[in-house]
Structures are given as C-alpha cells and as structure tokens.
Amino acid sequence: MARKVILDTDPGVDDALALFLLLASPEIELAAITTIFGNTTIDHVYTNVLKIYQIVQRYLDANPEDMPRFPNLSREPRTILARGAARPLAGELGLAEYYHGPDGLSNISQTHPEFDLSQNSGENHPPLTISSKPAHEVILDALDQAPPKTIDILAVGPLTNVALALGKSPTTLGRARRIICMGGAFESPGNTTASAEFNFFADPYAAHEVLKAASQNVISLFQIPLDLTRRYVVPFAEMIPPEPDKNSLIQYFLSALLARPRRAHQILGHKDEQRMHDPLTAWFAIQHAEGDHLRVEDGWSVVRRVFMIEREGEWTKGMCVVDRRGTKETQGTNRSKSGIETVASADSSISANSSPAMTVNVVTSAPANSTFSKVLLERVFWHIKRKNAGSGDSDKCTQF
Structure with missing residues (x-):
C-alpha cells in the first residue's frame, strides 16, 4: 500500500514542483495538504494549491490517456485541503515574494x-475535499484516526502549523511515522539572509519548538537542510522548451512558472539551473515510503547534529548555530552569565532544561543528482521531447 503523507506547504515555485512530483508518485498517498504562509501570503498559497490541481485536472480532461501519470489525483478518499497559519508564532511576517512573485507562482496571475x-472557477473543480478546520487540527485529526506510525508529515514551508499541532497535542503529533522538514543551514550560506535559510527565518520560534521536541524524542524527525538541497539542481533548459506548447497545458504552465526564477538566477549571477530544495525533500519521502521509520535507504545518510536556532538576531534570525568551541561546557553556554561550568559539574536537570541546544537527525547526503533529476524529468516533465544528439532516440537523452 502507498504511504499516507500530509504535505505542509507554501507554494512557491519549488513547492509547486514538489507537489507535481508527489501527484505523479504511486509510492505515496496524499492524505492531506495543509497550507502555510511563507513564499507568499496564506490566501495566495491556498489558491495556488487549488490552481495546480485545476490545471492538472484540465490537462487530464483533454488527455485522458495520461491519467495513470497522476495516481494521486484520482485516489479515494480525496485529498483534504486546509488553510493554515497566516503569521509566525512570534515576530514579524516575512515572505519570499522577492523570488516567487507576489502570487507565489512567478506572478502568472x-x-x-x-x-x-478566478476566471475558471466554474470549470473542472479540483478533486479535493475542502476542510473548514485550521491546518493544525486537520493534521491532528488525520493522525488520531490512523494507526500509529502510518502517516508521514512532509513540511516544506515554515514549521508554524506543525508547531501549533505540537502545542495542542504532542502525543498525537508523536503518532506520525516521521516528520520530514526542509529547513535550516549549517555550513552553507543562507538563501534569505547571509546566515539563514528561508523556512527557519520565516518562523524560527516554530522551528525551535518542533526541533526541540524531536531532540526530546517526542516526535521522529528528519531535517533536510540547505547544505544538501542546494547541491541538487536541474538546468532550466531541461524544463523549459525553446517554444513552450500552449496546447500542452502542463508544459505551458510549468514554463511560465519557471520564467521568473530563471531571471532571478541571472541577476544573482547563478548558473542557469533551478535548485530543487522542496522536490528533493519530497523525493526523500517517496524513497522512504516503506520500511522502518528510522531506517535510511542506500545512498542517503543521516548525522545527529547538535545546534541552536537563533530566534531574535538582527543579522542571524533563523540561523542554525553550532557551538564549535569544543569544550566540556553545556552547548550554548554564555560564560558572561554562567561562568565556566562543565556539564559534569552542573546540575544535570538544570542543564537539560536551560540549554537551548538540540540534537536532531540531519540528512547530509542523497543519491546522485543525476538519479534525482532523472526521476523528476520523467515524472513531471515527460511532455518535453528530448533529442539524443547521436542516435535521434528521444527517450534516453537529457539535452534538447
């Protein structure tokens, strides 16, 4: 049976690609999609999920022979869609519209x-069950109604919804088989500030609460940081044909979706390729749909990392702070307040409760980029014909 997955997301260009990949992956069953502010406002991200579903449905109505390509569009019961938090647990609202556009999808509206x-709302209503409950309650309901350790939560936006679920019922959230989150940066530079990855920057308080619960074994969690995801890329030329076909709705939509990021990369001096932060995280969920909740498949590796999350810094908000001093002090010790006090000499109960440090499963390596990109191109960009320079075989090549 397919693994049930709750996708917590803020579409967002790479979120949209991740959703397309999940819709096309028989290994998982999308039990629910919960939306969260982040790449743009909560109203836009919620509409973006509806828009993606509608576009796929409209494409399949015109091309019913391709229905098997999207097993998660026709499953019963239908995927639940819920609206989540509009703001972080604390602090200012920060969005990533600078990259994703005011509507989150390259401003294609x-x-x-x-x-x-809004112009097509009467056509092909998206095959979703719309919930009136807030996202964190939908998450808890799904976990409460399923056997323990049978549902994965895939969180590719700020962790606010997950933190709200944790605050309401940590025991119920602990029924999740695993929580897979894209977020944070360690040795890698940030992608929003010099030191912070966007999801942790957008709500560092939520990230702290969720990862602290993982450190205390309240929940099972795997963190996939920017250090790993930024190494997984697909050239824009692989995904945007020279002349997108207006008659192929998905191809035309994805080409429009990727146009703004491509221009942004040119301005920033990056290579002409899209970094696959959320699609790689979705691929981790797909590849780990089976097996024990702690098992890691061949080609992937996990390290237990000890760090703290800065929640208020002027320049370091959302930063994953690693204590590199190499002493026997409690992690994160501020000597100006506590003096020099080793873990052995301190009262262990006080140290455990007062230390801001946490120990989390961090995914540090994945199978080759070529393996990942092959899966993405075959499942999401199959409609682009690729010519083999030597043989003319269009099925085996990755170059136009």
Whole structure:
C-alpha cells in the first residue's frame, strides 16, 4: 500500500514542483495538504494549491490517456485541503515574494491570465475535499484516526502549523511515522539572509519548538537542510522548451512558472539551473515510503547534529548555530552569565532544561543528482521531447 503523507506547504515555485512530483508518485498517498504562509501570503498559497490541481485536472480532461501519470489525483478518499497559519508564532511576517512573485507562482496571475483561478472557477473543480478546520487540527485529526506510525508529515514551508499541532497535542503529533522538514543551514550560506535559510527565518520560534521536541524524542524527525538541497539542481533548459506548447497545458504552465526564477538566477549571477530544495525533500519521502521509520535507504545518510536556532538576531534570525568551541561546557553556554561550568559539574536537570541546544537527525547526503533529476524529468516533465544528439532516440537523452 502507498504511504499516507500530509504535505505542509507554501507554494512557491519549488513547492509547486514538489507537489507535481508527489501527484505523479504511486509510492505515496496524499492524505492531506495543509497550507502555510511563507513564499507568499496564506490566501495566495491556498489558491495556488487549488490552481495546480485545476490545471492538472484540465490537462487530464483533454488527455485522458495520461491519467495513470497522476495516481494521486484520482485516489479515494480525496485529498483534504486546509488553510493554515497566516503569521509566525512570534515576530514579524516575512515572505519570499522577492523570488516567487507576489502570487507565489512567478506572478502568472498577471502575466498569464489564462491560469487565473478566478476566471475558471466554474470549470473542472479540483478533486479535493475542502476542510473548514485550521491546518493544525486537520493534521491532528488525520493522525488520531490512523494507526500509529502510518502517516508521514512532509513540511516544506515554515514549521508554524506543525508547531501549533505540537502545542495542542504532542502525543498525537508523536503518532506520525516521521516528520520530514526542509529547513535550516549549517555550513552553507543562507538563501534569505547571509546566515539563514528561508523556512527557519520565516518562523524560527516554530522551528525551535518542533526541533526541540524531536531532540526530546517526542516526535521522529528528519531535517533536510540547505547544505544538501542546494547541491541538487536541474538546468532550466531541461524544463523549459525553446517554444513552450500552449496546447500542452502542463508544459505551458510549468514554463511560465519557471520564467521568473530563471531571471532571478541571472541577476544573482547563478548558473542557469533551478535548485530543487522542496522536490528533493519530497523525493526523500517517496524513497522512504516503506520500511522502518528510522531506517535510511542506500545512498542517503543521516548525522545527529547538535545546534541552536537563533530566534531574535538582527543579522542571524533563523540561523542554525553550532557551538564549535569544543569544550566540556553545556552547548550554548554564555560564560558572561554562567561562568565556566562543565556539564559534569552542573546540575544535570538544570542543564537539560536551560540549554537551548538540540540534537536532531540531519540528512547530509542523497543519491546522485543525476538519479534525482532523472526521476523528476520523467515524472513531471515527460511532455518535453528530448533529442539524443547521436542516435535521434528521444527517450534516453537529457539535452534538447
């Protein structure tokens, strides 16, 4: 049986690619999609999920022979969609519209009005069950109604919804088989500030609460940081044909979706390729749909890392702070307040409760980028014909 997955997401360009990948993956069953502010506002991200479902449905209505490509669109019961938090647990609201556009999907609502949901709301209603409950309650309901350790939570946005579920019922959240989160940066530079990855920057308080619970074994969690995801890329030329086919709705939509990030990469001086933060995290969930909740498949590796999350820094908000001093002090010790006090000499109960440090399963390596990109291109970008320079075989090549 397919593994049930709750996707907590803030589409977002790479979130959209991750959702396409999950819709096309028979290994998992999308039990619910819970939306969270982040790449843009909660209203936009919620609409973006509806828009993606509608576009896939409209494509399949015109091309019913491709229905097997999207097993998660026709499963019963239908995937539940719920609206989540509009703001972080504390602090200012920060969005990533600078990259994803004001609507989160490269501003295609303005540049490509044919994709505007409001103009097509009467056509092909997305095959989703709309919930009136807040996202964190939908998460808890799904876990409460299923046997323990049978549902994975895939969190690819700020961790606010997960933190709210944790605060309401840590025991119920602990029924999740595993929580897989994309977030944080260690040795890698940040992608929002010099030191912070966006999801942890957007709500460092939520990240702290969730990862602290993982450190205390309240929940089972795997963190996939920017250090790993930024190494997984697909050239834009592999995903955007020179002349996108307007008659192929998915191809035309994805080409429009990727246009703004491509321009942003040119401005920033990056290579002409899309970094696959959320799709790689989704691939981890797909590849680990079976087996024990602590097992890691061949090609992947996990390290237990000790660190703290900065929640208020002017320049370091959301930073994963690693104590590199190498002493026998409690991690994160501030000597100006506590003096020099080793773990052995301190009262252990006080140290455990007062230390901001946590120990978390961090995914540090994955199978080759070529293996990942092959899966993504075959499942999401199959509609782009690729020519083999030597043989003319269009099925085996990855170059136009």
